[in-house]
Amino acid sequence: MENHFPIRRIMDENGNIINSDYEEKITEKLVKEFYRHMVRIRIFDRKAISLQRQGRIGTYAPYEGQEASQVGTAAALRENDWMFPTYRDHGAAMTFGHSLRNILLFWNGRNEGCVPPDGKKIFPPAIPIATQIPHAAGAAFAERKKGTANAAIAYFGDGATSEGDFHEGLNFASVFKAPVVFFNQNNQYAISVPFNKQMNSKTIAQKALAYDIPGVRIDGNDVFMVYFETLNALERARKGEGPTLIEAVTWRYGAHTTADDPSKYRDQSESSNRRQETDPILRLERWMKNMGRFDEKWVQTIEKKAADEIDKAIAEMEDFPPADPAVIFDHVFAEPTWQIKQQKEEYLKLIGGGQ
Amino acid sequence: MKTAVEAKTMTLVQAITDALDIMLNEKEEVLLLGEDIGKNGGVFRATDGLQAKYGEGRVIDTPLSEAGFVGAGIGMAVNGFLPVIEIQFLGFIYPAYEQIMTHASRIRMRTMGHFTVPMVIRAPYGAGVRAPEIHCDSTEAIFTHMPGIKVVCPSSPYDAKGLLIAAIEDPDPVLFLEPMRCYRSAKEEVPEGKYSIEIGKGNKLMEGDDVTVITWGAMVPEAMKAAELMKEKNTHCDVIDLRTLFPLDKDMIAESVQKTGRTVIVHEAHATGGVGNDVLAIINDTSFLYQKAPVERVTGFDAPVPYFGFEDHYLPTPARIQQAIEKVMKF
Numbered sequence: 001m002e003n004h005f006p007i008r009r010i011m012d013e014n015g016n017i018i019n020s021d022y023e024e025k026i027t028e029k030l031v032k033e034f035y036r037h038m039v040r041i042r043i044f045d046r047k048a049i050s051l052q053r054q055g056r057i058g059t060y061a062p063y064e065g066q067e068a069s070q071v072g073t074a075a076a077l078r079e080n081d082w083m084f085p086t087y088r089d090h091g092a093a094m095t096f097g098h099s100l101r102n103i104l105l106f107w108n109g110r111n112e113g114c115v116p117p118d119g120k121k122i123f124p125p126a127i128p129i130a131t132q133i134p135h136a137a138g139a140a141f142a143e144r145k146k147g148t149a150n151a152a153i154a155y156f157g158d159g160a161t162s163e164g165d166f167h168e169g170l171n172f173a174s175v176f177k178a179p180v181v182f183f184n185q186n187n188q189y190a191i192s193v194p195f196n197k198q199m200n201s202k203t204i205a206q207k208a209l210a211y212d213i214p215g216v217r218i219d220g221n222d223v224f225m226v227y228f229e230t231l232n233a234l235e236r237a238r239k240g241e242g243p244t245l246i247e248a249v250t251w252r253y254g255a256h257t258t259a260d261d262p263s264k265y266r267d268q269s270e271s272s273n274r275r276q277e278t279d280p281i282l283r284l285e286r287w288m289k290n291m292g293r294f295d296e297k298w299v300q301t302i303e304k305k306a307a308d309e310i311d312k313a314i315a316e317m318e319d320f321p322p323a324d325p326a327v328i329f330d331h332v333f334a335e336p337t338w339q340i341k342q343q344k345e346e347y348l349k350l351i352g353g354g355q
Numbered sequence: 356m357k358t359a360v361e362a363k364t365m366t367l368v369q370a371i372t373d374a375l376d377i378m379l380n381e382k383e384e385v386l387l388l389g390e391d392i393g394k395n396g397g398v399f400r401a402t403d404g405l406q407a408k409y410g411e412g413r414v415i416d417t418p419l420s421e422a423g424f425v426g427a428g429i430g431m432a433v434n435g436f437l438p439v440i441e442i443q444f445l446g447f448i449y450p451a452y453e454q455i456m457t458h459a460s461r462i463r464m465r466t467m468g469h470f471t472v473p474m475v476i477r478a479p480y481g482a483g484v485r486a487p488e489i490h491c492d493s494t495e496a497i498f499t500h501m502p503g504i505k506v507v508c509p510s511s512p513y514d515a516k517g518l519l520i521a522a523i524e525d526p527d528p529v530l531f532l533e534p535m536r537c538y539r540s541a542k543e544e545v546p547e548g549k550y551s552i553e554i555g556k557g558n559k560l561m562e563g564d565d566v567t568v569i570t571w572g573a574m575v576p577e578a579m580k581a582a583e584l585m586k587e588k589n590t591h592c593d594v595i596d597l598r599t600l601f602p603l604d605k606d607m608i609a610e611s612v613q614k615t616g617r618t619v620i621v622h623e624a625h626a627t628g629g630v631g632n633d634v635l636a637i638i639n640d641t642s643f644l645y646q647k648a649p650v651e652r653v654t655g656f657d658a659p660v661p662y663f664g665f666e667d668h669y670l671p672t673p674a675r676i677q678q679a680i681e682k683v684m685k686f
Contacts (some may be wrong), residue, residue, distance in 0.1 A: 025593025084433070114466045123433070124465050128457050134423050135458070138430020145386075145412065146435070164450065175418055331464045332503050334471070334526040337555070337602035 001202040007249055009219040010228065013278055015286025017224075023134040026224060028293065031284065033075060033215040034223045038067040038281045039299075040306040041091035044100065047310050048107060052258040056106040056318070062085045065221075065271070066338040068280030069185045071095050072226025073153060076234055082121040082143075082152035086129075088185075088252075090264025093122050100313035105320060111327055112320070130160040133169030133182065140173065140180035140237070151179040151237040153230070161204050170245065174211040179237030181230060182245045185220055191256040192265035204247040213243050220248025221280040251278070325351065362544040367537050370512035370545050371401045371477070374519035375439065376458040377549050379409050382437060385523060387414045388424050389441030389477075389650075398443055399479055399538055424590035425476065427460050432474040432528075437525060445480035445532065460503030460526045474524045479535040480508075481573045481623055482655075482670055485663045486535070490565035492660055493572075493624040498530045499601040499633065505554055506600040508532040510575035512545050514598055517552030525554060534573035541576070557604035559611070563591030566680050567611040569634055570621040574671060577620050581676035590684055600630050608634060609641035615681040616647035621671050626654040648686035649678040 010019045010026075017023055045064045052060040063070060066088070074095035077083065083092050088101045097120050106113025106125070114124035121139075128134035136154030143150040145179070160166055161184065173180050184204050188195045201207065208215025218225045226248055233244035253271040255262045262268060275282075288294035327345035329336060336344070378385045384642040387402055396403030406414035413593050417424040421442060428438040428538045441449045448455075456478070463471045464506065482491035498506050507529055509515040509520055515533065522529040560575070561582050570578040582592035593611045597604060612618050618638060620631040630651045638650060653671045 048369045111465060111467050115469045123470065124462070128453060131426060131453060131458060134426025134454070135430040135433075137423075138427030138432075139428060139434040140430070142431040142436050144435035152430075165422050165426060165453075168418075168420040169426065171418050171420060172423045172427050327467065333463070333505075334468075338605055339602060 001206045005203040005205040005215065005217040005247075007219050008225060008229070009222045010224040011222050011283060013283060015283055015288070015290050020124060021233070022224060022228060023326045025228065030227075031288065031293070031326065034071055034227070035281070035284050035288070036302045036306075037071040037075065037095045038223065038284065039074050040309070041067055041070065041094060041314070042281060043303065044094065044308045044310050045091065045339050046057045047314065048104070049254070052312065057104060059257050059259050060107050061257045063088045063091050063252065065274065065279070066185055066187060066250045067091060068223035068226050069183075069220040069248045069250050073155075073183050073224045073230045076227050076230035077153060078150070080121070080148070081234070082123070082136065082139045082150070083124050084123045084132040084152060084154040085127045086132065086155050086157065087127055088157070089125065092155060096120070096122060098122050100310060101316040101320070104313055104317035107318060108268070110320070110323065128158055130163035130165040130169070132156070133160070133165050134172060136180050136182075137169045137173035137178050137243070140178035140243075141176050144177070144179055144240070149238040151181065151234050153181045153183055155183050157190060158184065158186040158188060158195055158204060159193065159198055160184075161207060162198055170207075170211045170213070170243065173243040177240060179240070180241060180243045181233040181237060183230065184245065184247045186249050187252045189250075189256075189266065190253070191260065195267070205245060208245040214247060215247070216246045217247045217249065220250030221278050221283065223280055223284060229241055244337045258304055289354035361547045363547055364542050365512050365545050366539045366542050367509070367515045367533070368399055368401050368539060370516040371519060372403055372405070373545065374516045375402060375405060377404060378439075378520060378523045379413060381549070384435060384437045385413070385439060386431065387438050387439050387441065388417050390417060390419055390427055390443050392416060392441050397441060399535065401441065401533075403476070421447060421451040422454050424581070424625060425454040425459070428474050429454060429462070429472055432472040433462065433470045437473055437479060437523060439475045442476060442478040444486075444490045444492075445478040445494060448478055452497070453497070455528070456501055456502065456540040460501045463527065464503060471526060472528045473526050475529050475531050477531045477533060479533045479538070481534050481536055482660055482663070483536040483573060483667045485666075488662050490664065491663070493534055493622070493655065495600050496624060496628050496630050497557065499630055504528045505529055505602070506532065507554055507598065508529045508534070508572045508600055509598055510534060510537055510572055510596050511541070512543050514558065516545055517550050518554065518598065520549060521551040521554050524551065529554070532572065536573040537576070551566040551657055552598070555560070555602045555604060557598055557607040557620045558596045559593065559598050559607065561592055561594040563593045563615075565591045565615055565617065566683055567593045567595065567615045567618045568621060568676070568680070569595045569597060569608065569618065571600060572584050572623070573622045574623055577671060577673050578676055580673040581680065583669070584673060584677055590680060592680065600676045603633060603637060605637050605641065608637050612638050612642045613645040616645050617686075619649060619653060619676065619679045619683060620652045621653045623655045623670055625657050626652060627657050628652055651683050653679045
């Protein structure tokens with residue numbers, strides 16, 4: 001099956017373009033956007049881990065190593081498309097325009113963090129595994145029914161493809177030709193369980209055969225490949241040709257969450273090697289160097305800008321008003337039922353009149 | 356000549372079809388999704404003729420995948436549609452449990468109202484029709500325990516139509532339970548055209564000062580039979596059909612039990628963790644000092660709903676209900 005679904009790439013580890021079809025499409029503007037976003041979300045990820053260590057946010061799920069997959073997909077979306085991320089895809093969400101402050105609020109236990117900026121169709125991160133896949137199928141089906149050219153993207157990991165909702169979502173979308181891209185980041189571990197213990201299938205892309213939809217396997221650390229393949233899939237979706245399954249093979253360097261210790265279940269020297277060899281940011285840097293377009297000063301500028309932006313978001317998160325207990329009661333239903341009204345009133349009275 | 360409120364005699368299942376027809380006609384956003392609901396009109400014919408009338412784009416036969424089409428329904432609901440989903444039998448809703456529990460019921464809360472799920476899930480439920488195993492479950496309490504979803508359960512054609520219209524117009528998810536034992540067992544006059552019944556309001560079916568009998572769904576006719584028989588013994592019952600299981604009609608329950616001081620709760624679901632216990636909690640919270648006798652519950656047993664060869668032993672009967680009424684009277 002690996003032969004039927006080879007890992008496709010545009011750029012090799014050394015930053016050389018190995019598929020000349022794309023040479024003209026790779027513009028300076030695009031490269032700079034990819035680089036800037038990947039650096040930005042990496043700085044965010046590292047800062048977030050450090051905030052968790054200092055007790056300033058709660059348990060956090062890092063994505064370092066998967067930046068090309070997240071930035072390449074988000075950059076391919078149009079303003080009116082839908083994004084259905086998981087808890088490890090806030091890199092994609094912030095690239096698509098989510099508020100950094102709100103993402104931090106989410107990781108600090110606040111519902112306010114699930115609210116996307118106005119007009120942004122970003123669903124709250126799916127915490128259960130694979131349940132967002134049918135949502136994306138349904139939202140996309142709805143767009144088709146409305147007659148728009150909008151599409152949806154659902155993110156999920158390798159482990160999610162073992163869940164029933166993966167099957168039900170892909171089957172539903174393929175039956176109704178829903179304009180949706182099923183974007184799998186195969187980072188090869190579902191917490192501690194490696195790919196070969198998760199499934200007997202040699203690839204995830206091959207699972208598309210069962211639904212008679214296109215399945216493509218790509219290098220998830222090659223931002224060009226991710227971007228152009230996602231664009232292709234979105235294009236198909238917009239034309240009414242239905243869903244696509246993309247398997248982006250990648251790697252998370254760190255832990256499943258800050259509550260996890262990956263050295264318990266795998267040799268972390270693999271992560272160190274990959275950092276040197278296949279890192280998505282380094283790879284783009286190599287391409288820039290090969291092309292004589294690497295500008296050290298520009299890199300420093302964007303790093304500084306990202307760090308400042310993130311520091312500002314952290315300050316906003318920390319200055320955010322304390323949790324208002326009314327929030328617990330006010331959004332269960334459009335109109336609170338008598339139980340909720342009564343419980344709210346009694347609780348607010350108990351704590352001294354509430355807010 | 357048509358009068359303003361012409362009525363038609365119909366069964367409960369016909370009243371469901373009528374409500375769906377009215378809402379499909381009124382709102383473009385209303386879509387029906389489910390297994391065999393198209394050409395076949397649903398296994399109980401609740402959607403009979405609706406696909407022919409509104410097309411395959413609005414009355415949609417789905418693949419056999421409860422989690423898939425409930426999940427997709429959530430995606431459609433957050434994106435502007437009003438999906439009405441048919442689960443073939445309540446006993447087959449369990450694959451969709453996760454979608455209902457972790458998403459449908461809490462997306463409003465998670466996003467502070469930014470995304471909402473105005474979706475109805477219809478499900479025939481209950482024993483007493485000689486159906487195969489698992490087709491007879493009455494697990495409403497699983498869903499009344501879920502914050503963020505309303506649970507409605509009509510027992511008559513008139514209520515079924517008005518409540519289903521209210522459920523479709525509700526801005527939040529509603530589980531709409533249809534007692535299959537009542538689908539065709541009785542007919543009544545149902546007004547033509549649109550009307551709705553407020554969710555959360557019970558219905559007093561019989562007035563009496565001695566004992567309050569509280570029930571819903573397929574147990575309503577059984578409780579009414581028992582109450583009629585008790586009249587001959589000069590015991591007069593207040594019979595309440597709750598109609599909505601979440602939120603319960605606290606005021607109607609309190610008003611009645613404060614008047615009678617004696618209560619019998621009847622449901623076919625298992626006793627432990629049943630909605631009857633929430634009714635009891637309301638009695639405790641609102642009317643403790645009015646009570647003249649401990650509340651009696653007549654329920655299904657804490658055993659899985661048995662194969663239909665045994666179901667007459669499992670389901671509460673008028674005789675068991677009468678016995679409980681006599682017990683609270685004699686206390």
